[in-house]
Amino acid sequence: MKKKISKLQIFRTIVQIGFLIFYPGLFILTFSQLSNIYSMMLKGKFNFIQAFPTITAAATFLTLTLVLGRFFCGWLCTFGAINDFIYLISKKVFKTKFRVNPKLDSILKYVKYVVLIFIVTTIWTTGSHLFSSASPWNAFAEITQFPQVLSDYTIGFAILVLIIFGAFFIERFFCRYLCPLGAVFTILSKLRIFKINKPNDKCGNCRLCTNNCAMGISLYKTNKVSSGECINCLKCIETCPRSNTQAEILGEEVNPALASSFAIIAMTGVYSISNLAATPVNNVTTASTGNNSSISASSNTNIANSSDDTNSSNNANSSENNTNSSNTSNSNNSSANVDNTSTNSSAADTTNSSSSSTKNQYKDGTYIGTGTGFRGGTTKIQITIKNGKITNLQTISSQDTPQFYQGAISTISDEILSSQSTSVDTVSGATFSSRGILEAVQNALSKAK
Numbered sequence: 001m002k003k004k005i006s007k008l009q010i011f012r013t014i015v016q017i018g019f020l021i022f023y024p025g026l027f028i029l030t031f032s033q034l035s036n037i038y039s040m041m042l043k044g045k046f047n048f049i050q051a052f053p054t055i056t057a058a059a060t061f062l063t064l065t066l067v068l069g070r071f072f073c074g075w076l077c078t079f080g081a082i083n084d085f086i087y088l089i090s091k092k093v094f095k096t097k098f099r100v101n102p103k104l105d106s107i108l109k110y111v112k113y114v115v116l117i118f119i120v121t122t123i124w125t126t127g128s129h130l131f132s133s134a135s136p137w138n139a140f141a142e143i144t145q146f147p148q149v150l151s152d153y154t155i156g157f158a159i160l161v162l163i164i165f166g167a168f169f170i171e172r173f174f175c176r177y178l179c180p181l182g183a184v185f186t187i188l189s190k191l192r193i194f195k196i197n198k199p200n201d202k203c204g205n206c207r208l209c210t211n212n213c214a215m216g217i218s219l220y221k222t223n224k225v226s227s228g229e230c231i232n233c234l235k236c237i238e239t240c241p242r243s244n245t246q247a248e249i250l251g252e253e254v255n256p257a258l259a260s261s262f263a264i265i266a267m268t269g270v271y272s273i274s275n276l277a278a279t280p281v282n283n284v285t286t287a288s289t290g291n292n293s294s295i296s297a298s299s300n301t302n303i304a305n306s307s308d309d310t311n312s313s314n315n316a317n318s319s320e321n322n323t324n325s326s327n328t329s330n331s332n333n334s335s336a337n338v339d340n341t342s343t344n345s346s347a348a349d350t351t352n353s354s355s356s357s358t359k360n361q362y363k364d365g366t367y368i369g370t371g372t373g374f375r376g377g378t379t380k381i382q383i384t385i386k387n388g389k390i391t392n393l394q395t396i397s398s399q400d401t402p403q404f405y406q407g408a409i410s411t412i413s414d415e416i417l418s419s420q421s422t423s424v425d426t427v428s429g430a431t432f433s434s435r436g437i438l439e440a441v442q443n444a445l446s447k448a449k
């Protein structure tokens with residue numbers, strides 16, 4: 001018998017495809033927003049105005065998840081959608097559904113908390129970029145530049161392949177077992193008021209809802225789905241032949257299509273508004289005094305006056321990747337050192353690649369450079385050099401998605417100013433924006449010679 005596909009699932013698939021096309025980086029953005037807020041607080045550099053767009057978007061996603069549950073996961077997240085699509089293909093190819101033993105499944109679901117704890121305590125806390133090349137999200141975000149992904153994110157790409165392989169056999173493999181953002185959402189959504197109600201006394205023995213649950217929840221055991229694992233895909237509602245599975249808010253039955261539309265509009269709306277709010281923030285940027293020199297911060301409109309904590313930063317490890325989109329003809333790891341503290345001999349200069357000892361290599365003044373950001377957009381940055389040091393970085397314009405750009409510029413400008421070098425890592429989740437910024441700074445420095 002041919003299985004009927006419900007209107008709600010068609011609607012969900014359309015929404016997923018739409019987000020895949022128009023907001024492909026939403027997952028990475030949301031996760032990097034949490035990372036940004038965390039690292040700002042950790043470094044004691046929390047600046048509310050600068051962080052406002054980030055906080056608004058992150059708080060909205062978290063609050064909506066707290067109240068309504070994981071609509072983000074079931075409907076909006078690109079990574080989740082990819083898992084769904086791969087599994088769909090697998091079902092068509094193998095004509096069967098693979099299942100994991102429920103006991104093993106419930107144990108494996110704890111792995112994502114281990115991943116989350118590891119990322120927070122190791123990567124976020126130390127500010128290490130060592131794992132950037134191991135990030136499957138970075139590899140995924142740049143998959144269109146396949147050869148570069150293979151060289152820059154070799155481990156990340158290998159993990160991505162494993163994730164895709166897993167998604168072939170287990171529905172929502174990544175979401176169930178590995179996603180650190182999913183771990184946060186699982187905890188939060190435990191308290192949601194939007195629930196799936198399924199009175200057992202009216203149930204037959206078909207277990208269709210359980211068999212069709214994307215997250216492997218044993219619905220047959222429960223009267224109400226209170227598990228934080230539920231991603232509100234609503235498949236269980238439409239598979240029940242007795243219409244015994246309903247969506248409800250605070251005990252009142254609600255139309256699931258309406259509830260999901262509301263959640264999607266709310267999340268998309270706030271994301272767009274916070275993007276708009278981030279736009280003016282992009283036009284003013286970070287200033288600093290470089291190291292502990294006597295140069296004062298410049299007088300222009302700096303909202304993120306990140307008086308740097310000199311050498312507490314992690315710039316020592318700044319070598320490994322991704323500054324290779326320089327406007328110059330050099331290949332990988334192009335960098336420009338203003339101060340001579342580094343032993344790094346790389347150079348943005350096309351003519352002089354050997355002069356790393358370069359105090360006063362650059363003339364004092366302000367210089368504007370351009371770089372290529374996300375999807376070929378132009379990033380224009382003004383730098384100020386005083387006593388041979390970069391003392392100020394200011395965005396003149398950027399065509400990148402504001403939130404990605406904001407995440408990149410706030411981190412990268414800090415690192416350039418404190419290390420006095422463009423040999424810094426790109427920001428995970430905002431690689432293209434990072435490259436545009438680094439390229440623009442290198443371009444400006446090349447004019448300061």
Ligand code: SF4
Binds near residue numbers: 027072175179180
């Ligand atoms: S669990 Fe993670 S990857 Fe899966 S949908 Fe949620 S945020 Fe996206």
Ligand code: SF4
Binds near residue numbers: 213215229231236
């Ligand atoms: S309980 Fe229902 S809504 Fe939740 S994940 Fe399972 S099938 Fe989807």
